[in-house]
Each structure stands twice: as C-alpha cells, then as structure tokens.
Amino acid sequence: MTAVADAGLDLRQIEQFLYREARYADEHDYDAWEALWTDDALYWVPAGDDAADPRSQVSVIYDNRNRIATRLKQLRTGKRYSQSPPSNLRRVISNVEILGTEGSDTVVGANFVLVESRTRGMEIWAGRVTYKLRVVDGEIRLAYKKVSLVNKDQPLPTLAFLI
Amino acid sequence: MDCVTATVPQAGTDRPDYSALIQPERVHGSLYTDPRIFAEELERIWYRTWVYVGHESEVPQPGDYVRKNIGPQDLVMTRDREGQVHLLVNRCAHRANLVCEDERGNSNSFRCPYHGWTFRNNGELLGYPYHQGYGGRGKLNLGMATVPRVESYRGFVFGSFAEDGPTLTEHLGAAAGEIDRLCRLSPEGEVELNAGWLKHRTRANWKLLAENETDGYHPQFVHGSIFSVTGSPIGALYSEKSTAVTRDLGNGHSENDLRPEFRRHGEPMRWFGTTPDRVPDYVAKMRQAYGDEAEQILVEGAPHVMIFPNLFIAEIQVFVIQPLSVDECVQHSTAVQLKGAPELNRRMISQSIGSVGPAGMLLADDTEMYERNQVGAEQLRPEWLEIRRGMHRERVDERGLRVGTATDETGMRGFWSHYKTLMEDDK
Amino acid sequence: MSDEQDRPGVVVGPSSPEVVGSEFAEVAVSVDHEGNGPRLKLEDLRTGRVRYLDALELETVVWLPDGHLRQLLDPSAHRWREDK
Known part of the structure; x- marks a missing residue:
C-alpha cells in the first residue's frame, strides 16, 4: 500500500487503487473491501433510469455506510444462499479517466466487464463505474461508487456479489 | 402407490390429467417442468382469467x-x-x-x-x-x-383476455379486503405505485414463486442470515409460536395474516419497525383521517397477500410475477407509496431497495431457492412435491375461509385447488 | 462531466412559461413534465383554457397547410357557432 500526498492523485495511483478494489470484490475479501470505504460512503447501482432520483425511485443497490456493513455481515454468515457458495468472479477495469474534482474528492470514470460463473451458468456483466476517491491519512479511500450497468433497464439476474 | 412413471399421467386424452397430477396432499413435478403444461396455462389461466397488469x-x-x-x-x-x-x-x-x-x-x-x-x-x-x-x-x-x-x-388495473367470465369483484372475492387494508394505510385512502420497478430475471417456474409468497415455513431458514445480523423481528412472525395465521382466501388467493401478532403487541407502527414519535406527521394525519379507527389501522399494519395468479402485496412492496416460459419468469417489484404520507414513502423506498430486487437482502435468497427448486423439480424421483403441512390442524373461520397456522401450507393448497379448476375447465 | 453527476438534466415541474402575446390574444407557453413524457402546455390567458400538445401532435401542427390553418381561424369554425 503506497502512501500518497494530499493533493493531486495521479492516474497510476488511481488505477492501482481501482484494481485492488476490484480484486477484493472478485475474491470476496469482505474485510479488505469494507476497509476501503469512507464513513460517508455511497454504493449505488441504479435500475432503469440512470437520471432518476434514488430517493424517490427504486435502485438495485443504494447503500450508505451502514447498509454496506449490513450487506457484508449477511455475506459473512455463510447463509446468504445467493452467495453460498460464492460466485467465481473476474472483472477487468479499463478506460480509466480522471474526470475532475469535487471538494477534496477526485472523480474517476471507468468501464468494466465482469464474468460470473455459478453452478447454473455464466453471466456477463458490464457497465460504467464512477468513483469518488479521497485521501484520508495518506491513503486513498472510496467515498462513492456508482455502477451503471449497460442492461440496467432489462430484467437482471440475481446480483448478490459485490459489483 | 408411488409407482407412477415420471411422465405426465394421461387420462385417455391428449391433455394431462390434472386430477391425477394435483392431489390434496401433493402435486406432480411435471407441473413445473413440462412445456405442454405451460402452454395450457397460458391458454387457460394467463389468457383467460383476471391478471394484474x-x-x-x-x-x-x-x-x-x-x-x-x-x-x-x-x-x-x-x-x-x-x-x-x-x-x-x-x-x-x-x-x-x-x-x-x-x-x-x-x-x-x-x-x-x-x-x-x-x-x-x-x-x-x-x-x-x-x-x-x-x-x-x-x-x-x-x-x-x-x-x-x-x-x-382501487387503482389496481387488471385485464382479462376472455370476452366474458367472472367479474373482477367476483375474482378478487375476499382478497379485495386486503387491497382495502393496504389503501387505508394512506391518510387519503389511496396508494400509488410510482417509484419505478426492479426487474429480476428468475430461472424458475412461476408457480414456485406464487406458492412461496405466503409460505410462512421458509423465512426462518432462507432469511435467517439477514434476520440474525439485523435483529429483525420478522422471523418471530413465522415461528411455531407465532399467533399469525395462513388463510386460503378462495379463488387461488392466500394470505399470511400477521394481525394477531401485531394485536398481541398492540404497538402502533410496529408493523413498519418504528414508533409513532418517529413518524409524527403521518400518525397525526391518520388520526385526523380515521378518528377512532386509526389506532387499529396503525397497530394492524399492511397485508401480506398473494392474489392469483401474479400480484403479491408484501406489506410495503408490490411484486408482479411475469411468466416467460416453463422455467423462466421475471419478478417486477416496487415500493408501495401511500398518498399523503411522504414521511413513510421515502423510508419505504429505502427499505425496499435493501430487501427486494436482484441484490435485495431478502429476495436474492428467495430467488436462489426458486432456481435451485427448479433444478430439483427436474430430477426424476420422487416425482411429487408436498403440500400437506398443517392439513390435520386446519380450521374454517367465521367467513368460511380455511385457516392454518403461520407455517402451514394452507395457502398452497388454496392455490392448487383453484389452479386445478381452471385447468380442467372445458369451457 | 454532466454525464457523471447523480441527477443530470432532471427537470422538476413545468418550465417557466413564456407569453406569446399580441393585441388580439395572449397565450402562455411552457413544457409540462407532470406526465410520463414532456408535453407542450398552452394556456389562453384571457379565458384560462389549457391545451396540451404531445410531440406527434406538434409535428402534425407544423405540417398543417396554411389553408387548413386559415379555416381553423374562421371565428365560426369552432368557438363562436350558433349551433353550439
């Protein structure tokens, strides 16, 4: 883990962080993944209309820090049957761009393709991810992750792993 | 008597013999796996009876x-x-x-x-x-x-592809009262379904979903993981000690009537996992709108009712089951919105996102079971699925409706009895 | 980066109306978003009468021949008729 200066995250550091986050999710390393988040975290997977207000329209996932914790606790019980046994996952993150800053957060966009294998078959997931990254105590942390699936307007199969 | 072949029993015609496939205590696995039966269901149920749209x-x-x-x-x-x-x-x-x-x-x-x-x-x-x-x-x-x-x-639009047949009121029968119960949770007496829909692709026969909706036997097993980490009181509603009941509402409709449990506690808003002081505007508006009746409404909460063949009102969520083929369907789900209750509506959206849809902490696990159940039903032996739980302790209530305990399969038996009537109807 | 914000282009309520007026008529024009898609809202400010036009209807108006429009402007065509 590389310590970083407060200002000016460079693309290389950002990419390394995104790959690490992806690996923790792929490998169901729930503790390491949870530790990446800031206290004001928001983990959002919209349904249907990307532009809809998530407070007045349902989303696939709209987790604050508290609900991220609940989701992970449920996974850790081993009786979250939709992830027990866990899916075999590998994702590729690409087209990483620094889009700008919001306060002290760096806004990053990327595309991803993810292959999920389960007993009942293989699923391909793909979409656009928007991250907001913040340097806290010399380390990059994740304040916001929005996953906009290419097929978010279509019926989706169960999505019980960390996307 | 279990020596039936794994193919659809025939009654000397080209059509399956539904009386042989659907027995009081059990139903045949082919009902979930045979594409010919699915084709007949489209014709005799989905393109004939009232379907929620x-x-x-x-x-x-x-x-x-x-x-x-x-x-x-x-x-x-x-x-x-x-x-x-x-x-x-x-x-x-x-x-x-x-x-x-x-x-x-x-x-x-x-x-x-x-x-x-x-x-x-x-x-x-x-x-x-x-x-x-x-x-x-x-x-x-x-x-x-x-x-x-x-x-x-009451705003719920149903369609029937048949030119004539029972009216919607006749079809809904006792289930209409459950829609009324949902609507009266709004101080204006109206619900809205305008929070958008989650669409969950499910590789299972639609009937596995319809049967599960009022199955009070599964929650403590399938949902034990989320109940244990959140300390949810929902599990207790479906325990052996629960005073809640399962009711066959007729015409294939059924409910888990949770009111006995909520009445026993007698706490307003317990059904929503909160207390009146945390939603003061809503409670005040309800008392103003319903007067003395408000207390009972606020204690008893929302219905948990499956309306044949595809509308499931699960307290604060509405589900619509859409069959696509014998082993695939889509679950559409949304949060109930109560007109004139903005305080509750936002929380209902948030709770629904947490619970239902492809990533829901409840529904993803139900769906996992539907899909495993479909694979299981495709296995050859022992051919039958049981629906007998609680038959010996069923009673008939003052409305003439069959009632079982919280974990009994009374709702499933009601579903199959109506299903059989529709599938055998030669009109 | 407008496509990366949480709620790009969400329009809440009608756009503020503009008035198309002359000494003969005054009509407030706005785009209404109360429905499942946008509609043009036209309000006759002298009578309060409101008419909504959807996109296909608007396109149809654009294609109305001048002669057809002149017929509609005849005061006895619709609004002032003895037989109404």
Missing part, C-alpha cells in the same frame, strides 16, 4: 402510457383524454410490428415506425400514409387489439 398511478396524465405485460404478451397501458385506462396489445394491425418501443411516455396517438400507420391511444386506427392504396381514407377498420376486459380495483 398495472396501477393507475403509472399513467397519471391523459396521454400517458407505459409498457406492461400479461405473461409473454407485450401490452401498452394508456390513459385517454377522458381519463379512461386502456390495455392495447403492442402490435401494429398492418404488419404486426411493435408499435411502442419506449418503456413510457406521453402521446395521445401512436405511429408505427414501419409504415406510419397511426392509432389513437384507445387502439382505434386514425389513418395510414398514401391512402389511395387502400381506396381512400377511413376504408379500413383495423385498430390495435385491446385486452377485451379491463377493470380497476
């Missing part, structure tokens, strides 16, 4: 439309200038092209992109381009097809 609040303004469905049938629900709701089959009367491609919009007429035929939003043909090819204007009486019968109960 949409809610009037989804087309609030004249000219509004939304894409809907009855099983694999693609429908457009519209509201005309006079305010009437129509269900059109999404197929051009000319060359059968899809007329509407967007999920929703506002247009008083629809123009097919293929050759420009234009229809009013009640289906009537307005005109076609280059009319001389048809000998002039107004020469054809070819509208978009409409679902022959459309009726609405």
Whole structure:
C-alpha cells in the first residue's frame, strides 16, 4: 500500500487503487473491501433510469455506510444462499479517466466487464463505474461508487456479489 | 402407490390429467417442468382469467402510457383524454410490428415506425400514409387489439383476455379486503405505485414463486442470515409460536395474516419497525383521517397477500410475477407509496431497495431457492412435491375461509385447488 | 462531466412559461413534465383554457397547410357557432 500526498492523485495511483478494489470484490475479501470505504460512503447501482432520483425511485443497490456493513455481515454468515457458495468472479477495469474534482474528492470514470460463473451458468456483466476517491491519512479511500450497468433497464439476474 | 412413471399421467386424452397430477396432499413435478403444461396455462389461466397488469398511478396524465405485460404478451397501458385506462396489445394491425418501443411516455396517438400507420391511444386506427392504396381514407377498420376486459380495483388495473367470465369483484372475492387494508394505510385512502420497478430475471417456474409468497415455513431458514445480523423481528412472525395465521382466501388467493401478532403487541407502527414519535406527521394525519379507527389501522399494519395468479402485496412492496416460459419468469417489484404520507414513502423506498430486487437482502435468497427448486423439480424421483403441512390442524373461520397456522401450507393448497379448476375447465 | 453527476438534466415541474402575446390574444407557453413524457402546455390567458400538445401532435401542427390553418381561424369554425 503506497502512501500518497494530499493533493493531486495521479492516474497510476488511481488505477492501482481501482484494481485492488476490484480484486477484493472478485475474491470476496469482505474485510479488505469494507476497509476501503469512507464513513460517508455511497454504493449505488441504479435500475432503469440512470437520471432518476434514488430517493424517490427504486435502485438495485443504494447503500450508505451502514447498509454496506449490513450487506457484508449477511455475506459473512455463510447463509446468504445467493452467495453460498460464492460466485467465481473476474472483472477487468479499463478506460480509466480522471474526470475532475469535487471538494477534496477526485472523480474517476471507468468501464468494466465482469464474468460470473455459478453452478447454473455464466453471466456477463458490464457497465460504467464512477468513483469518488479521497485521501484520508495518506491513503486513498472510496467515498462513492456508482455502477451503471449497460442492461440496467432489462430484467437482471440475481446480483448478490459485490459489483 | 408411488409407482407412477415420471411422465405426465394421461387420462385417455391428449391433455394431462390434472386430477391425477394435483392431489390434496401433493402435486406432480411435471407441473413445473413440462412445456405442454405451460402452454395450457397460458391458454387457460394467463389468457383467460383476471391478471394484474398495472396501477393507475403509472399513467397519471391523459396521454400517458407505459409498457406492461400479461405473461409473454407485450401490452401498452394508456390513459385517454377522458381519463379512461386502456390495455392495447403492442402490435401494429398492418404488419404486426411493435408499435411502442419506449418503456413510457406521453402521446395521445401512436405511429408505427414501419409504415406510419397511426392509432389513437384507445387502439382505434386514425389513418395510414398514401391512402389511395387502400381506396381512400377511413376504408379500413383495423385498430390495435385491446385486452377485451379491463377493470380497476382501487387503482389496481387488471385485464382479462376472455370476452366474458367472472367479474373482477367476483375474482378478487375476499382478497379485495386486503387491497382495502393496504389503501387505508394512506391518510387519503389511496396508494400509488410510482417509484419505478426492479426487474429480476428468475430461472424458475412461476408457480414456485406464487406458492412461496405466503409460505410462512421458509423465512426462518432462507432469511435467517439477514434476520440474525439485523435483529429483525420478522422471523418471530413465522415461528411455531407465532399467533399469525395462513388463510386460503378462495379463488387461488392466500394470505399470511400477521394481525394477531401485531394485536398481541398492540404497538402502533410496529408493523413498519418504528414508533409513532418517529413518524409524527403521518400518525397525526391518520388520526385526523380515521378518528377512532386509526389506532387499529396503525397497530394492524399492511397485508401480506398473494392474489392469483401474479400480484403479491408484501406489506410495503408490490411484486408482479411475469411468466416467460416453463422455467423462466421475471419478478417486477416496487415500493408501495401511500398518498399523503411522504414521511413513510421515502423510508419505504429505502427499505425496499435493501430487501427486494436482484441484490435485495431478502429476495436474492428467495430467488436462489426458486432456481435451485427448479433444478430439483427436474430430477426424476420422487416425482411429487408436498403440500400437506398443517392439513390435520386446519380450521374454517367465521367467513368460511380455511385457516392454518403461520407455517402451514394452507395457502398452497388454496392455490392448487383453484389452479386445478381452471385447468380442467372445458369451457 | 454532466454525464457523471447523480441527477443530470432532471427537470422538476413545468418550465417557466413564456407569453406569446399580441393585441388580439395572449397565450402562455411552457413544457409540462407532470406526465410520463414532456408535453407542450398552452394556456389562453384571457379565458384560462389549457391545451396540451404531445410531440406527434406538434409535428402534425407544423405540417398543417396554411389553408387548413386559415379555416381553423374562421371565428365560426369552432368557438363562436350558433349551433353550439
């Protein structure tokens, strides 16, 4: 883990962080993944209309820090049957761009393709991810992750792993 | 007597013998796996009986439309200038092209992109381009097809492809009272389903979902993981000690009546996992609207009712089951919104996102079970699925409805009894 | 980066109306978003009468021949008729 200066995250550091986050999710390393988040975290997977207000329209996932914790606790019980046994996952993150800053957060966009294998078959997931990254105590942390699936307007199969 | 072959038992005709497949204590696995039976279900259930399609609040303004469905049938629900709701089959009367491609919009007429035929939003043909090819204007009486019968109960719009048959009121029977119970949780007596829909693809036969909706036996097992980490009191509602009951409401409808448990506690808003001081505006409005009755409404909470064949009201969520083939369906789900209760509505959306849909902390696990159940039902032995739990302790209540305990399979037996009637009906 | 914000282009309520007026008529024009898609809202400020036009209807108006429009402007065509 590389310590970083407060200002000016460079693309290389950002990419390394995104790959690490992806690996923790792929490998169901729930503790390491949870530790990446800031206290004001928001983990959002919209349904249907990307532009809809998530407070007045349902989303696939709209987790604050508290609900991220609940989701992970449920996974850790081993009786979250939709992830027990866990899916075999590998994702590729690409087209990483620094889009700008919001306060002290760096806004990053990327595309991803993810292959999920389960007993009942293989699923391909793909979409656009928007991250907001913040340097806290010399380390990059994740304040916001929005996953906009290419097929978010279509019926989706169960999505019980960390996307 | 278990030495039946794994194929569909026949009664000397080409049609399956539903009396042999559906017995009081058990049902045959082929009911979930045989494509011929699914084809018959489309004809005898989905394209005949009343099926829930949409809610009037989804087309609030004249000219509004939304894409809907009855099983694999693609429908457009519209509201005309006079305010009437129509269900059109999404197929051009000319060359059968899809007329509407967007999920929703506002247009008083629809123009097919293929050759420009234009229809009013009640289906009537307005005109076609280059009319001389048809000998002039107004020469054809070819509208978009409409679902022959459309009726609405308290905003819930149902359609039936049969020209005649029981009325919606007759079909709903005792289940209508459960829709009433949902509506009276609004200080204005109305619910809206305008928070958007989650669509969850499910590789299982639709009946596994319909049966599970009022199965009070599974929650402590399938949902034990989330109950344990959140300390949820829901598990207790479906325990052996629960005073809640399972009721066969007739016509295939069933409910888990949780009121006995909530009455035992006698705490207003317990059903919503909160207390009156945390939703003071709502409670005040309810007391103003319902007077002395308000206390009972606030204690008893929302219904948990499965309305045959596809509408499930799960307290604060609404589910619609859409079958696509013998082993695939889509679950559509949304949060109930109570008119005049903004304090509750936002929380209902948030709770629904946490619970239902593809990533829901409850429904993802139900769906996992549906899909494993489908694979199981495709295995050859022992051929039967049990529905006998609690038969010996069932009673008949003052309304003449069959009642079992919280974990009994009374609801499933009611479902199958009605299913059998429809499948055997030779009309 | 407008496509990366949480709620790009969400329009809440009608756009503020503009008035198209002359000494003969005054009509407030706005785009209404109360329905499932946008509609043009036209309000005759002298009578309060409101008419909504959806996109297909507007396109149809654009294509109305001048002669057809002149017929509609005849005061006895619709609004002032003895037989109404």
